[in-house]
Amino acid sequence: MKSFTVATLLKETKLQEIQIKGWVRTFRANRFIALNDGSTLHNIQCVVDFENTDEALLKRITTGAAVSITGELVESQGKGQSVEVTVTKIEILGDSDPETYPIQPKKHSFEFLRENAHLRTRTSTFSAVMRLRSALSFAVHKYFNDNGFYYMHTPIITGSDAEGAGEMFRVSTLDQKNPPLTEDGSVDQTKNFFGKDTNLTVSGQLEAETYAMSLGKVYTFGPTFRAENSNTSRHLSEFWMIEPEVAFMDLAGNMDLAEDFMKSVISYVLEHNADDLEFLDKRLLDEEKTKPQAERSELSLIEKLKFVTENNFKRVSYTEAIDILRNSKPNKKKKFNYIIEEWGADLQSEHERFLVEKHFKCPVILFDYPANIKAFYMRLNEDGKTVRAMDILFPGIGEIVGGSQREERLDVLKEKMAVLDIPEEELWWYLDLRKYGTAVHSGFGLGFERLVMFATGMGNIRDVIPYPRTPQNAEF
Numbered sequence: 001m002k003s004f005t006v007a008t009l010l011k012e013t014k015l016q017e018i019q020i021k022g023w024v025r026t027f028r029a030n031r032f033i034a035l036n037d038g039s040t041l042h043n044i045q046c047v048v049d050f051e052n053t054d055e056a057l058l059k060r061i062t063t064g065a066a067v068s069i070t071g072e073l074v075e076s077q078g079k080g081q082s083v084e085v086t087v088t089k090i091e092i093l094g095d096s097d098p099e100t101y102p103i104q105p106k107k108h109s110f111e112f113l114r115e116n117a118h119l120r121t122r123t124s125t126f127s128a129v130m131r132l133r134s135a136l137s138f139a140v141h142k143y144f145n146d147n148g149f150y151y152m153h154t155p156i157i158t159g160s161d162a163e164g165a166g167e168m169f170r171v172s173t174l175d176q177k178n179p180p181l182t183e184d185g186s187v188d189q190t191k192n193f194f195g196k197d198t199n200l201t202v203s204g205q206l207e208a209e210t211y212a213m214s215l216g217k218v219y220t221f222g223p224t225f226r227a228e229n230s231n232t233s234r235h236l237s238e239f240w241m242i243e244p245e246v247a248f249m250d251l252a253g254n255m256d257l258a259e260d261f262m263k264s265v266i267s268y269v270l271e272h273n274a275d276d277l278e279f280l281d282k283r284l285l286d287e288e289k290t291k292p293q294a295e296r297s298e299l300s301l302i303e304k305l306k307f308v309t310e311n312n313f314k315r316v317s318y319t320e321a322i323d324i325l326r327n328s329k330p331n332k333k334k335k336f337n338y339i340i341e342e343w344g345a346d347l348q349s350e351h352e353r354f355l356v357e358k359h360f361k362c363p364v365i366l367f368d369y370p371a372n373i374k375a376f377y378m379r380l381n382e383d384g385k386t387v388r389a390m391d392i393l394f395p396g397i398g399e400i401v402g403g404s405q406r407e408e409r410l411d412v413l414k415e416k417m418a419v420l421d422i423p424e425e426e427l428w429w430y431l432d433l434r435k436y437g438t439a440v441h442s443g444f445g446l447g448f449e450r451l452v453m454f455a456t457g458m459g460n461i462r463d464v465i466p467y468p469r470t471p472q473n474a475e476f
């Protein structure tokens with residue numbers, strides 16, 4: 001007798017005796033089990049001969065119970081499925097008390113499911129989202145592997161602040177209130193595990209640059225940590241970032257790479273995850289129907305994904321963007337003034353959304369930002385006031401990618417670090433790259449959860465990562 005997953009069983013054409021294991025989604029009329037095992041969005045219907053089944057056993061077939069079923073695969077009389085299972089034997093592997101099991105067969109709010117994050121992937125929505133997350137992650141590795149990149153593991157615990165923004169979680173083994181002191185009264189760092197305070201990485205970029213300057217084309221894909229107190233639907237304290245870094249590539253090449261890469265991974269899931277996408281597409285459509293007409297999205301989820309793969313991203317300099325914002329009318333209804341008077345100000349998410357969703361209506365790559373609102377490592381332009389930075393803005397998401405051409409000139413980089421009070425001793429190895437065989441190089445960082453949000457249409461970043469970490473929340 002052959003064992004199947006639900007996914008393989010639903011495609012099976014040979015009618016035969018089979019065995020299958022999974023969790024009961026619903027049990028109707030003492031007869032119809034909808035069984036799911038996570039291998040697909042769909043359930044397989046298993047029909048129980050209740051007249052010949054022990055009543056005590058029937059009572060234990062409840063939502064959430066783990067069961068092993070032996071039966072005959074037969075053609076289904078029901079709608080929406082070609083095969084079903086006539087149960088000959090059912091074994092309860094693990095009971096699920098219907099009185100206390102949180103995931104009832106009804107619509108639960110996302111807030112409730114976040115509190116039950118350990119069980120929420122037993123719903124169709126979250127299992128679909130997490131299968132897509134897995135597929136996107138595979139597509140990322142596939143893209144870089146197909147294009148000659150090496151996968152590099154950058155450290156999680158680091159001694160430097162890659163973004164210079166001071167938003168790091170400290171890693172120290174010293175008692176912070178009463179640190180051990182040396183005879184001269186200073187903190188005794190020999191008692192600290194690493195001999196100094198370190199932190200959780202905010203980005204693998206600086207280390208990736210070192211490998212790009214020897215292996216040519218590399219990327220990292222790992223967890224990064226930010227101690228920023230942003231309680232929004234787009235920020236996590238722990239998120240996964242994809243960071244390619246390429247030697248001899250300038251900013252234009254960086255834009256080409258980012259665009260090609262994003263189109264490729266989105267095409268991958270369009271091709272391989274149609275079931276889950278169609279389900280999420282319908283879910284979103286229902287959600288849209290609850291909104292006033294004017295606020296509804298013009299495109300469905302799948303249409304949005306196709307749009308991104310089929311259209312060029314619009315490339316606009318920061319200075320052009322400011323002009324557009326200056327000439328746009330203030331939006332009185334939303335009580336927000338899109339107008340930025342000042343060249344040099346950082347764009348707020350409202351400005352970004354206006355550019356992407358109202359003005360261009362497509363993904364936008366903004367480049368050549370004012371130097372003083374961007375990180376220390378970005379390549380200064382000949383105008384002396386802008387840097388070769390790029391941000392990619394996506395409809396409904398805002399900033400999804402941040403990247404740049406890196407400053408490859410030792411003297412200019414040192415000057416910039418001095419202005420920002422970044423000690424050279426901390427980054428001596430980073431400066432070495434500019435001393436020995438320096439060259440033009442570029443890279444970017446893609447926030448993986450923001451990509452998953454875009455691909456699944458989920459509105460809150462907490463719902464696209466298994467166990468979200470946000471300020472005041474690390475329950476699981």
Ligand code: 4AD
Binds near residue numbers: 163236399403448
């Ligand atoms: O723009 P960021 O800060 O850029 C960097 O870290 C560069 N070192 C990347 C590089 O050039 N290699 O972050 C990059 C992306 C953002 O565009 C955003 O998508 C995501 O990371 N991101 C976050 N995602 C979720 N929660 C947060 N708190 C995030 N902060 C940034």
Ligand code: MG
Binds near residue numbers: 399401402
């Ligand atoms: Mg950024």
